[in-house]
Amino acid sequence: MIRARLSHNENPFGFPKEILLRVAHRISEDTISRYVAAPTKELREELTKYIRETARADFLNEKWITVTPGADGGISLCMMLKPKRVVFFPPTYYFYYTxxxxxxxxxxxxxxxxxxxxxxxxxxxxxxVFLPNPNNPTGHHFEIDEVLKLLKSPAMVVVDEAYFEFSWMTTVKFLRDFSNLIVLRTFSKAFAFAGQRFGYVISRPENIEKLDEKRNPYNLSSFVMELALEVLRSREIFLGRIKQIEMERRRMSEALEAIGLKPFPSQTNFLYFKIPNADDIAKKLADRGVLVRVFWNGIRVSIGKREENEFFLKTLEEVLKI
Ligand SMILES: Cc1ncc(COP(=O)(O)O)c(C=O)c1O
Structure with missing residues (x-):
């Protein structure tokens, strides 16, 4: 039996039912039955407002964004521009390889x-270049100077800000000066939306036009777009929960240190630590109902609900004694 699914960096709180019900009551039968091109006007406007507010990027308008099925959809879309070579720096997001x-x-x-x-x-x-910032699986944030060095190169630089709402640091402001920058975001993490697949891309209008040429205009469902719009309008609910996840992360990190492990500094909803025999330990944890992931000889564990985290810590201690 699975007691703690801490393997996919999902939001432990689930999606608020009241938001779902508000949308269900508001939409008409037509919203579901008709083809609706993505993004809708309202969604584009609300998203632009959110990005401008959180990045203090007044120069940015609705021509600077497009939408994708999750950040993975954004990664695929960028790859459809057919670069001669893709560059990433492991430990990195394993799905770039796939x-x-x-x-x-x-x-x-x-x-x-x-x-x-x-x-x-x-x-x-x-x-x-594909750079997750904050990074997955380590969870740390790269220094701004390091990102700037990449931007000053002749390469296209895709900064994957899947965990933006846990770090509140963004490269969006560099879009004013750098035409080789593309920023990817997702609702999967902070907004508990992983199963619905919603992400967005921010870049200069000339890049967005190129990406849109490769994009199916019906790449998102009308229901997902309505739901995403309501998420943005109710964002305070989610942003409050992030604080709780961060508190749990601090507690987990201290507990791991207390048993002699060295978790990396994290600006995300997960922790990562190197450990000998990581595969073996992860298997023993799984046998006891705790799912984590192994990447580059380390264990990545998502921050779950308090009781899941407690169960993980207790089980890890048991497994390390065997
Ligand atoms: C760095 C990074 N990018 C992209 C994704 C994919 O997110 P989405 O669910 O939006 O496709 C993840 C998910 O774990 C991630 O960690």
Whole structure:
């Protein structure tokens, strides 16, 4: 029996029923039965407002965004621009590898220095860098100077801000000066929306136009768009919950340190620590109902509800004693 699913960096609180019901009551039969091009006008406007507010980016308007099925949809869309080479720095988001293979792209993947800093790399015209910031699986945020160094290269730089609402640091403001920057976001994490698949892309209008040429205009369901709109209008509910996740993260991190482990500093809804025999430990945890993931010889554990986190910590201690 699964007692704690801490493997997918999902939002532990689930989606608020009252938001779902508000949308269900508001929409007409037509919303469901008709083809609706994405994004709707209201969604585009509300999203632009949210980005402008949270990035203090007054220069940005509705031409600077497009929408995708989750951030993974955004990654795929960027890859459809057919870069000569994709570049990422492991430990990184493992799905970049999967999607690059699907799109048959050449991969260049020099590792991070000490699992933390971006290595010096010779980037060329035709390269497309994918950088999760904050990073997955380590959870840490890269220094602004490191990102700027990438932006000053001839490569396209895709900054994946899937965990933006846990760090509140963004590269959106650099879009004013850098035409080679694309920012990806998602509702999956902070907004408890993973099963609904909603993400968005922010870049200069000329890049958005190129991406939109590769995008199916009906790539999102009308219901998902209505729901996403209501999420934005009710965002205070979610942002309050983030504080609770952060408090739990601090508690978990201290508890892991107390048993001699060294979790990386995290600005996300998960923690990562290196450990010998990570695969073996993860398997023993799974046998006891705790799901975590192993990446690059480390364990990544999502922050769950208090009781799930307690169960994880207790079970980990047991497993480490075996
Ligand atoms: C860095 C990063 N990018 C993208 C995603 C995918 O998110 P989505 O559910 O929006 O496709 C994840 C999910 O774990 C992630 O960690």
């Amino acid at each position: 999607l690059s293979k699907i799109h048959e792209l050449e991969i260049y993947d020099p590792p991070l220095v000490d699992d933390l800093r971006i290595p010096d790399v010779d980037l060329k015209e035709g390269d497309m």
